[in-house]
Amino acid sequence: MNPRHRRHRLALWLAPVLLLVFWSLPAAAQDSCTIGNLNDPAGPPAPDIFQANETYAYHVFPPEQCSCSEGGFIPTSVSQLLYFDTEQIPATFQVQAQLLAAVYDAGSGCYTPGVVICEGPPLQVTVTTTGVFQATAPFDLCPVQPFAEHYFLALKYTGYAPGYLVTDGLPQECTEYVDRGAGWEDMFFFPGKTGGGKSILFGDIVCDAYTVDNEQGAWGVIKSLYR
Numbered sequence: 001m002n003p004r005h006r007r008h009r010l011a012l013w014l015a016p017v018l019l020l021v022f023w024s025l026p027a028a029a030q031d032s033c034t035i036g037n038l039n040d041p042a043g044p045p046a047p048d049i050f051q052a053n054e055t056y057a058y059h060v061f062p063p064e065q066c067s068c069s070e071g072g073f074i075p076t077s078v079s080q081l082l083y084f085d086t087e088q089i090p091a092t093f094q095v096q097a098q099l100l101a102a103v104y105d106a107g108s109g110c111y112t113p114g115v116v117i118c119e120g121p122p123l124q125v126t127v128t129t130t131g132v133f134q135a136t137a138p139f140d141l142c143p144v145q146p147f148a149e150h151y152f153l154a155l156k157y158t159g160y161a162p163g164y165l166v167t168d169g170l171p172q173e174c175t176e177y178v179d180r181g182a183g184w185e186d187m188f189f190f191p192g193k194t195g196g197g198k199s200i201l202f203g204d205i206v207c208d209a210y211t212v213d214n215e216q217g218a219w220g221v222i223k224s225l226y227r
Helices: 003-024 212-216 218-224
Strands: 032-036 055-060 071-084 091-105 110-119 123-127 131-138 151-159 176-179 184-186 201-209
Touching: 032 055, 032 071, 055 091, 055 201, 071 091, 071 151, 091 131, 110 151, 110 176, 110 184, 123 131, 131 151, 151 201
Parallel strands: none
Antiparallel strands: 032 201, 055 151, 055 176, 071 131, 071 201, 091 110, 091 123, 091 151, 176 184
């Protein structure tokens, strides 16, 4: 075959392939990461705490666990490990993902949960098998948040479904809180909880570009509440 004709046929064959590759590329590369309590479960689950009618919040500072060169992030989901025994199933409740502002308390040197920055829709859950259960709830479209700030990942439960909390055996103050309708309580001091360590609560985020417009938007309004 004439080399010129062979090159022509090769170009015709590559054209649709290159076009397919071009259209399959993402518009912008985005890195994802998981933040929160990523420790392995340790020891027996903590009983007599989880009722599925409360909100659990876990303090996070994203730069400690991730790297986002874009300077911002969007939360996509929050998860928590629970445990149900044979007498506790079936268990039905609603769970809702939340991202909370973190408020620094100079007196205690702790960050405490603040107002809700963003949340997802309530998700109906029914647990039908015994053992460890991962409760996961997604966010709706959340505005981009500044990466190098302190936050709380939270799961709000509605209903009544007693269970156990899966913990890491590493107790720590100023890290996780529970609100049962009377305000936030540091779970380090929660009766029956201290020895079990922190609950396994974590969330997924996606890095995204953070601009001054974001600062003047939703997050700027949130921060102005504490000035």
